[in-house]
Amino acid sequence: MKILCLNGPNLNRLGKREPAIYGSETLEDLTQSLIAHGERSNVQIDCKQSNHEGELIDWIHLAEDDQFDGIIFNPGAYSHTSYAIRDAISAISIPVIEVHISNIHSRESFRHQTILSAVCLGQICGLGTYGYTLALETFLHRRKGES
Numbered sequence: 807m808k809i810l811c812l813n814g815p816n817l818n819r820l821g822k823r824e825p826a827i828y829g830s831e832t833l834e835d836l837t838q839s840l841i842a843h844g845e846r847s848n849v850q851i852d853c854k855q856s857n858h859e860g861e862l863i864d865w866i867h868l869a870e871d872d873q874f875d876g877i878i879f880n881p882g883a884y885s886h887t888s889y890a891i892r893d894a895i896s897a898i899s900i901p902v903i904e905v906h907i908s909n910i911h912s913r914e915s916f917r918h919q920t921i922l923s924a925v926c927l928g929q930i931c932g933l934g935t936y937g938y939t940l941a942l943e944t945f946l947h948r949r950k951g952e953s
Contacts, residue, residue, distance in 0.1 A: 807848070809945055810869045811840060811938065813855040814862055814882035820907075827908050829934055836935045840878075843939055847946055859884060863894040870898040875949070876927075877902040878941040885910070885920040895925045901948075903941040906931035 813833060816823060821832035837853040844851035852874075856862050862884070869877050879902050884891050895902050904922050909932025923929045928944065930937040 807945065807949055808850045808852070808872075808874045809844065809876050809878060809942060810865065810874045811837075811851055811853040811878040812862060812865055813853070813880045814884050815857040816882055817880060818855050818857070829907070831935050836938060839935070840938050840942065843942060847942070849942065849946070851942070859888055859890060863890060866891070866894040866898060866902075870900050874900055876900055876945045878905055878938055878945075879903065879922075879926075880905045880907070880938075881922060885922050887921070889921060892921045892925055895922060901927040901945075903927050903944060904929040904931075905937045905941050907934055907937065908932060 818833055820836065821830050833855060840853065841851045854865055856865075862881070866877065866879075877900065881888065881891060881904065885904065885906070902922075902925070904920065904926045906929070910920070911931065920929070930940050933940065
């Protein structure tokens, strides 16, 4: 099994950016933890981060071309603004799980609605970086045919 983990804008600032909301774990910490969890489960995890919408879209398209089995995606603020990313997710046949570290529903009102959730397999929010592990576990669960 191959899973792509995509992180959108400002997630390169994890550990520094608003630690009261996002915690002190860095993106490198998160990446290493997710890859290690994947290795224990015989899953290849490829993690990428970009502050650029077009690059994220290219990676979404390539995930299908490169036969990934799923995408764990924290689109950051693009969740609320990017119809182009929504269209990219709609254009592929592999499942995407939207992840947010904070509980977007308890924050500013503009964060309550996501454009992407309707085209994703599911959404995990408010559970910190553990949400990434839960997304991976969801893909593992589905692999066993226990959807």
